[in-house]
Amino acid sequence: MMSKKCKYAIKALICLSENYQQGNMFTADIAKKGNIPKKFLEQILLDLKHAGFVGSHQGYRGGYYLIKAPKEINLAEVYRVFDGAIALVPCVSVNYYEKCEDCTDEVSCAIKREFAKIKEQSRLIMKEINFKTFIE
Amino acid sequence: MMSKKCKYAIKALICLSENYQQGNMFTADIAKKGNIPKKFLEQILLDLKHAGFVGSHQGYRGGYYLIKAPKEINLAEVYRVFDGAIALVPCVSVNYYEKCEDCTDEVSCAIKREFAKIKEQSRLIMKEINFKTFIE
DNA sequence: AATTAACTCTATGTATTTGGTAGAATTAAT
DNA sequence: ATTAATTCTACCAAATACATAGAGTTAATT
Numbered sequence: 560m561m562s563k564k565c566k567y568a569i570k571a572l573i574c575l576s577e578n579y580q581q582g583n584m585f586t587a588d589i590a591k592k593g594n595i596p597k598k599f600l601e602q603i604l605l606d607l608k609h610a611g612f613v614g615s616h617q618g619y620r621g622g623y624y625l626i627k628a629p630k631e632i633n634l635a636e637v638y639r640v641f642d643g644a645i646a647l648v649p650c651v652s653v654n655y656y657e658k659c660e661d662c663t664d665e666v667s668c669a670i671k672r673e674f675a676k677i678k679e680q681s682r683l684i685m686k687e688i689n690f691k692t693f694i695e
Numbered sequence: 696m697m698s699k700k701c702k703y704a705i706k707a708l709i710c711l712s713e714n715y716q717q718g719n720m721f722t723a724d725i726a727k728k729g730n731i732p733k734k735f736l737e738q739i740l741l742d743l744k745h746a747g748f749v750g751s752h753q754g755y756r757g758g759y760y761l762i763k764a765p766k767e768i769n770l771a772e773v774y775r776v777f778d779g780a781i782a783l784v785p786c787v788s789v790n791y792y793e794k795c796e797d798c799t800d801e802v803s804c805a806i807k808r809e810f811a812k813i814k815e816q817s818r819l820i821m822k823e824i825n826f827k828t829f830i831e
Numbered sequence: 832a833a834t835t836a837a838c839t840c841t842a843t844g845t846a847t848t849t850g851g852t853a854g855a856a857t858t859a860a861t
Numbered sequence: 862a863t864t865a866a867t868t869c870t871a872c873c874a875a876a877t878a879c880a881t882a883g884a885g886t887t888a889a890t891t
Contacts, residue, residue: 605867619866
């Protein structure tokens with residue numbers, strides 16, 4: 560399962576995609592529209608900013624806006640920011656590789672072999688889904 | 696990511712698959728072979744028993760053995776026992792359906808629409824992988 | 832019959848993650 | 862100067878993950 564944080568992030572990005580190139584949006588409005596706790600959403604939008612998906616204007620009448628075109632943001636990269644690896648085991652992750660603690664021989668590991676296939680399929684489908692597909 | 700419990704369960708099932716129709720195995724031996732904490736493995740094997748994958752003999756020289764043929768056990772069903780839904784959002788899960796708390800209109804929800812595709816792909820690939828594929 | 836070595840079951844414990852809140856600081860248009 | 866927004870850091874409670882502990886049950890062997 561995906562974390563709520565990640566789901567909220569996706570909802571926020573959908574909101575901002577619908578408003579793409581039409582100025583910024585208030586956190587409060589995104590929160591209301593997406594039914595997301597405002598203070599929690601603030602954190603999420605900051606994360607999205609640090610990750611380079613959104614930009615912000617501070618001060619009176621400030622807010623958030625999408626930097627990249629909706630089509631140029633895919634689900635895989637957003638997922639990774641909030642929930643980390645797409646892979647189900649760390650040893651097959653490209654972006655978050657870690658050796659499994661219990662593993663004695665990674666080369667011959669059947670779990671690694673099979674879960675590499677799963678990861679690759681998941682990665683491909685999540686890469687195909689972008690925020691234009693969400694708002695259509 | 697998959698829980699360690701689920702990974703340990705898969706490792707145990709691989710062990711038992713390799714020993715299919717050759718009598719039972721001791722928890723201690725599976726634990727040693729899989730580098731799994733024995734007491735934790737005991738719980739897991741019990742869960743696998745309650746889920747109908749393995750059988751056991753009690754008492755002196757007792758142990759666990761696979762009930763179903765390795766080919767007849769797929770990854771999707773094992774995953775569900777330990778980590779629950781394959782779906783990334785509860786609203787697209789068949790076996791663990793729940794309405795999302797923050798959802799206002801499930802019918803028009805773009806997240807539901809897109810994540811249903813992801814779930815279906817994941818489900819298919821995980822169903823294809825069985826324990827014969829693991830031991831080959 | 833006693834011993835031994837296995838599974839069974841329930842309770843407990845600790846560390847991490849998740850989901851969120853609080854509040855002060857900063858910024859900039861009005 | 863005021864107002865209304867973002868920024869940043871700290872904190873907190875509940876749930877989950879990852880075990881460990883120990884008593885009880887079972888059945889082959891001696």
